[in-house]
Amino acid sequence: MIQSCAEPIPFGTLVEYWFGELTEDAEQRVEAHFFGCRHCSEQLEGLASLGRGVRSAFARGAISAVISAPFLEQMKEHGMRVRDYPVSPGGRVHCTISAADDAVIGRLKASLSGATRIDLVRMNEQGELLFRLQDIPFDPVAGEVLLCPSAAALRRMPAHTNILQLLAVEPEGERSIAEYVFIHAPS
Amino acid sequence: MQAPRVDLPVDDATLVRAIGNAAPGVDSNAESELYRRLAPRVRLYGLRHLRDPQAAADLMQQVLLMTIEKLRTSKLREPDKLASFVLGMCRMVVLDLRRGAARRDKLLRTYGRFEDSIEPDEPKGLEGEKLSRCIGRLSERERSVLVLSFFADRSAEEVGRELGLTSENTRVIRHRALQRLRECMSGTRDAP
Numbered sequence: 001m002i003q004s005c006a007e008p009i010p011f012g013t014l015v016e017y018w019f020g021e022l023t024e025d026a027e028q029r030v031e032a033h034f035f036g037c038r039h040c041s042e043q044l045e046g047l048a049s050l051g052r053g054v055r056s057a058f059a060r061g062a063i064s065a066v067i068s069a070p071f072l073e074q075m076k077e078h079g080m081r082v083r084d085y086p087v088s089p090g091g092r093v094h095c096t097i098s099a100a101d102d103a104v105i106g107r108l109k110a111s112l113s114g115a116t117r118i119d120l121v122r123m124n125e126q127g128e129l130l131f132r133l134q135d136i137p138f139d140p141v142a143g144e145v146l147l148c149p150s151a152a153a154l155r156r157m158p159a160h161t162n163i164l165q166l167l168a169v170e171p172e173g174e175r176s177i178a179e180y181v182f183i184h185a186p187s
Numbered sequence: 188m189q190a191p192r193v194d195l196p197v198d199d200a201t202l203v204r205a206i207g208n209a210a211p212g213v214d215s216n217a218e219s220e221l222y223r224r225l226a227p228r229v230r231l232y233g234l235r236h237l238r239d240p241q242a243a244a245d246l247m248q249q250v251l252l253m254t255i256e257k258l259r260t261s262k263l264r265e266p267d268k269l270a271s272f273v274l275g276m277c278r279m280v281v282l283d284l285r286r287g288a289a290r291r292d293k294l295l296r297t298y299g300r301f302e303d304s305i306e307p308d309e310p311k312g313l314e315g316e317k318l319s320r321c322i323g324r325l326s327e328r329e330r331s332v333l334v335l336s337f338f339a340d341r342s343a344e345e346v347g348r349e350l351g352l353t354s355e356n357t358r359v360i361r362h363r364a365l366q367r368l369r370e371c372m373s374g375t376r377d378a379p
Contacts, residue, residue, distance in 0.1 A: 036270035068349035139351035
């Protein structure tokens with residue numbers, strides 16, 4: 001019975017194993033090791049637990065995230081009920097979240113080509129800054145940014161109006177890409 | 188007939204011999220220990236290759252039944268190679284499962300299910316609220332990469348393609364995010 005490990009598998013290798021990124025030989029070496037090693041199997045279990053935790057937190061709306069359009073389709077395929085609000089630059093949208101919704105998506109249409117870093121700013125009706133998401137991930141050719149706010153937080157919110165702004169952050173300064181108005185009403 | 192009982196803890200080879208020596212009786216103590224020791228590893232293998240908790244649980248049940256069958260009849264030639272034997276069994280069963288084989292039902296009919304009392308615990312869930320707060324402290328890119336990676340267990344290449352990142356950059360972000368999460372959960376950094 002092995003209680004500790006003289007040559008533990010590096011955590012990065014366990015992560016690559018978990019996501020199927022190792023060569024077949026490397027994968028078999030990892031499996032041969034962790035099957036006989038309590039320490040490394042516990043490390044792998046820890047990783048699997050973190051994965052379950054992240055998945056669960058997102059599925060129950062406890063966290064927000066910028067996502068991709070293909071990922072949105074995956075959410076639906078996994079049975080999540082999603083309320084999708086596409087909005088064009090300068091557009092206004094009335095939005096809500098019902099008890100039946102698992103997630104709400106703000107689909108911010110924009111021309112992203114040429115941008116290397118984008119920040120997402122949220123302001124109240126008076127233009128006061130509420131928060132700024134720095135360096136959000138985006139696909140320059142996608143033509144949209146998909147924001148999935150925490151459904152749990154959204155449910156607690158009273159009626160309010162927010163302005164979202166996409167900013168391109170460039171060496172010479174910032175430029176506004178587009179603004180959107182979300183008029184939220186609890187359902 | 189009173190079954191002999193092995194005194195725990197022991198190494199794998201001693202466990203294997205205890206199970207074989209007990210035949211035709213059953214050393215339930217040794218079999219339970221074998222299950223506790225190996226079931227979590229078989230389950231992880233199943234999760235990794237089948238990507239489905241129920242299928243992983245089925246794999247675990249089937250592989251452990253086949254292992255016990257082998258050990259009770261002392262057919263494992265090298266008792267100290269138990270882990271390799273079980274891993275080989277996992278590979279074979281996953282192949283079988285993918286081909287739609289129904290060997291599990293036959294084994295269940297022959298040997299019955301293990302008692303619930305020795306089912307390994309489902310690994311304990313992380314403290315949900317604390318984990319959510321820790322995830323909330325990640326950068327936007329880190330959070331997006333983790334969510335897209337774990338929601339459907341997708342590779343860095345797939346995730347990166349959707350987020351406009353190279354697969355190498357995605358791996359770096361993913362690794363950093365996981366390290367920060369582990370540190371946050373263990374209270375060594377940015378613990379909420």
